[in-house]
Amino acid sequence: LHSLHGSNGLILTLGDPNGLGPELACRLLPGMFLPVPLLLIGSERSLLHHCHALGIDRFWESIDQPHRFSTGSGIVLFTPPAIRDTALDPGEPTVEGGRCAGESLDAALDLLKSSSGRSLVTGPLNKAMLQEAGYPFPGHTEYLAERSGVGSRNVCMHLCGPKLRVSLATTHPPLREVPGMITLERLLLCMRLTCGFVRKLGLPGPVAVCGLNPHAGESGFIGSEEGEIIVPAVYEARSQGLDVEGPFPGDTVFYQAAQGRYSAVLAMYHDQGLAPLKLLHFGDAVNVTLGLPFVRTSVDHGTGYDLVGKGSATASSLKRALELALRLGGTGGRPNEPQDASTE
Amino acid sequence: LHSLHGSNGLILTLGDPNGLGPELACRLLPGMFLPVPLLLIGSERSLLHHCHALGIDRFWESIDQPHRFSTGSGIVLFTPPAIRDTALDPGEPTVEGGRCAGESLDAALDLLKSSSGRSLVTGPLNKAMLQEAGYPFPGHTEYLAERSGVGSRNVCMHLCGPKLRVSLATTHPPLREVPGMITLERLLLCMRLTCGFVRKLGLPGPVAVCGLNPHAGESGFIGSEEGEIIVPAVYEARSQGLDVEGPFPGDTVFYQAAQGRYSAVLAMYHDQGLAPLKLLHFGDAVNVTLGLPFVRTSVDHGTGYDLVGKGSATASSLKRALELALRLGGTGGRPNEPQDASTE
Numbered sequence: 169l170h171s172l173h174g175s176n177g178l179i180l181t182l183g184d185p186n187g188l189g190p191e192l193a194c195r196l197l198p199g200m201f202l203p204v205p206l207l208l209i210g211s212e213r214s215l216l217h218h219c220h221a222l223g224i225d226r227f228w229e230s231i232d233q234p235h236r237f238s239t240g241s242g243i244v245l246f247t248p249p250a251i252r253d254t255a256l257d258p259g260e261p262t263v264e265g266g267r268c269a270g271e272s273l274d275a276a277l278d279l280l281k282s283s284s285g286r287s288l289v290t291g292p293l294n295k296a297m298l299q300e301a302g303y304p305f306p307g308h309t310e311y312l313a314e315r316s317g318v319g320s321r322n323v324c325m326h327l328c329g330p331k332l333r334v335s336l337a338t339t340h341p342p343l344r345e346v347p348g349m350i351t352l353e354r355l356l357l358c359m360r361l362t363c364g365f366v367r368k369l370g371l372p373g374p375v376a377v378c379g380l381n382p383h384a385g386e387s388g389f390i391g392s393e394e395g396e397i398i399v400p401a402v403y404e405a406r407s408q409g410l411d412v413e414g415p416f417p418g419d420t421v422f423y424q425a426a427q428g429r430y431s432a433v434l435a436m437y438h439d440q441g442l443a444p445l446k447l448l449h450f451g452d453a454v455n456v457t458l459g460l461p462f463v464r465t466s467v468d469h470g471t472g473y474d475l476v477g478k479g480s481a482t483a484s485s486l487k488r489a490l491e492l493a494l495r496l497g498g499t500g501g502r503p504n505e506p507q508d509a510s511t512e
Numbered sequence: 513l514h515s516l517h518g519s520n521g522l523i524l525t526l527g528d529p530n531g532l533g534p535e536l537a538c539r540l541l542p543g544m545f546l547p548v549p550l551l552l553i554g555s556e557r558s559l560l561h562h563c564h565a566l567g568i569d570r571f572w573e574s575i576d577q578p579h580r581f582s583t584g585s586g587i588v589l590f591t592p593p594a595i596r597d598t599a600l601d602p603g604e605p606t607v608e609g610g611r612c613a614g615e616s617l618d619a620a621l622d623l624l625k626s627s628s629g630r631s632l633v634t635g636p637l638n639k640a641m642l643q644e645a646g647y648p649f650p651g652h653t654e655y656l657a658e659r660s661g662v663g664s665r666n667v668c669m670h671l672c673g674p675k676l677r678v679s680l681a682t683t684h685p686p687l688r689e690v691p692g693m694i695t696l697e698r699l700l701l702c703m704r705l706t707c708g709f710v711r712k713l714g715l716p717g718p719v720a721v722c723g724l725n726p727h728a729g730e731s732g733f734i735g736s737e738e739g740e741i742i743v744p745a746v747y748e749a750r751s752q753g754l755d756v757e758g759p760f761p762g763d764t765v766f767y768q769a770a771q772g773r774y775s776a777v778l779a780m781y782h783d784q785g786l787a788p789l790k791l792l793h794f795g796d797a798v799n800v801t802l803g804l805p806f807v808r809t810s811v812d813h814g815t816g817y818d819l820v821g822k823g824s825a826t827a828s829s830l831k832r833a834l835e836l837a838l839r840l841g842g843t844g845g846r847p848n849e850p851q852d853a854s855t856e
Contacts, residue, residue, distance in 0.1 A: 340726045342735030344691040382684045382782035391686030419786035423794040438726035440783045442763035447788040450767040 531815025
């Protein structure tokens with residue numbers, strides 16, 4: 169957990185230059201207090217475009233050497249050379265936009281590999297465009313897991329809201345593949361990562377584990393996965409000292425968790441966990457990837473092409489993603505102060 | 513829909529005599545305004561027990577001929593002869609309690625078959641005890657569907673809350689069996705019944721249909737059921753004049769519905785629909801069975817053996833179940849007035 173305690177600054181990838189990422193950065197960052205240096209990675213053209221549209225001044229300093237940003241001050245921008253001349257097409261999905269997002273992620277990962285103690289916040293990108301641009305990953309999370317050497321199977325997607333916090337044992341498989349993906353090993357990993365996360369946030373209460381079947385299998389009357397896998401996994405986790413309880417019926421545990429009885433819920437699959445989470449925290453939740461060698465948070469929305477330039481999209485999820493990354497990554501550093509070189 | 517417009521009184525089965533049903537009836541009914549006659553069916557001993565414990569007077573008139581109750585006034589009680597001598601064991605699951613609940617349901621069904629225009633509200637029973645007492649049904653809903661001649665496949669379970677209303681395309685199968693149960697025929701039935709229900713309540717907005725897979729299949733990238741079954745079903749329903757839309761991602765549609773954009777949501781399976789519903793409406797939702805030849809509502813909780821006699825259980829779900837049954841069944845009748853014999 170060494171890297172979690174670093175305080176060497178925050179990296180924000182702007183994502184798709186034609187999506188909401190750059191615009192929300194322009195609307196949010198000039199007025200936001202940041203206790204550590206912030207490195208933006210992405211298209212400078214997109215930022216200049218939205219500054220102009222919003223009538224605000226440029227709020228960053230451009231740099232060519234991103235690995236030295238933490239000795240600088242305030243907000244700096246690194247635009248990877250390969251995307252400096254990429255044309256803008258605000259509000260439109262383009263392969264160039266996907267390539268821009270991919271190049272920015274690559275640059276961020278290079279930086280995160282070569283220096284511990286940094287945290288990553290990612291702006292929205294378009295998965296289809298990312299893939300068309302030659303990045304064969306289903307999405308952000310899988311890309312980061314594979315490229316950082318951890319592997320997709322060893323990370324856990326978590327959505328963190330003000331009242332509800334939900335980890336997913338499976339993310340985006342077709343529903344019919346979910347039961348086969350619920351394994352003791354996978355559940356133990358997710359319980360361990362989720363317990364570590366809530367402990368880091370100082371949240372009280374155990375982590376609740378959902379059942380897979382209605383009523384958590386009703387003592388074996390509905391399906392067999394609870395008895396064969398989930399109950400043993402919870403038992404094993406508790407014997408390892410993890411503060412987990414369950415399995416609980418998926419239709420009532422979220423109410424209990426929202427009342428404060430549990431610090432987080434481990435859901436077995438996407439809609440079981442995210443239907444209640446988004447009902448309560450639409451636009452206010454932060455996507456966190458647990459298990460990476462660095463802190464990574466993300467906005468909870470997509471590129472929102474149709475909203476670009478309209479002024480109606482809210483920057484609240486971006487703000488919360490930055491705040492959570494700061495909280496998880498530590499805020500020991502101060503802007504305008506040289507950082508401790510030993511953590512580089 | 514003829515029977516829905518009747519106004520011939522309400523039947524409330526007390527459910528398990530050792531569960532919360534009789535106690536909640538004693539706490540709620542003496543002070544509740546009922547615009548139609550109410551027939552209680554169940555153990556008189558259980559009611560007397562709780563009246564004594566609560567220090568209240570007997571609030572019903574016992575009758576031996578339940579089919580004539582609507583010519584009477586106020587609240588009457590019919591105790592089926594077979595359970596008159598059943599011993600009470602408050603707070604304990606017993607086979608006798610299961611038999612009591614089953615006999616009460618039988619009596620209610622006989623009455624509903626022989627006279628249209630009546631609505632049924634059911635108190636909580638214990639499924640395992642019901643089965644041990646010789647009633648081979650998974651629960652209330654299946655029992656009512658089979659015994660009324662409609663069949664379980666032709667009814668749709670619906671949970672009606674103040675803000676969210678959710679129908680389930682599948683109810684309590686193991687999760688791994690869900691994808692195989694999503695058929696065009698089943699979805700059309702559920703859409704038709706749900707549209708009829710919200711129209712009867714006068715609710716604005718279309719019925720939203722959930723996808724089965726994460727992100728409603730993401731245009732075919734995740735699973736095939738949306739493209740093969742759900743999209744064609746929605747198309748067919750719309751061509752039949754039903755006001756339905758979808759399929760929508762299960763993780764965001766409930767937020768939209770709670771904002772008032774949809775009159776109800778048709779979820780594909782139990783936790784997808786009930787996790788968000790119970791998060792918002794824990795203890796305030798009413799279970800409605802759509803597709804029966806009579807109105808049937810139910811409390812949204814179980815027997816609650818551990819709460820019996822403690823005074824801590826709330827009667828709000830029972831109150832809402834009675835109110836919704838009245839609203840759906842019509843309230844044309846008045847207590848103390850003879851009912852129109854032609855609707856018997």
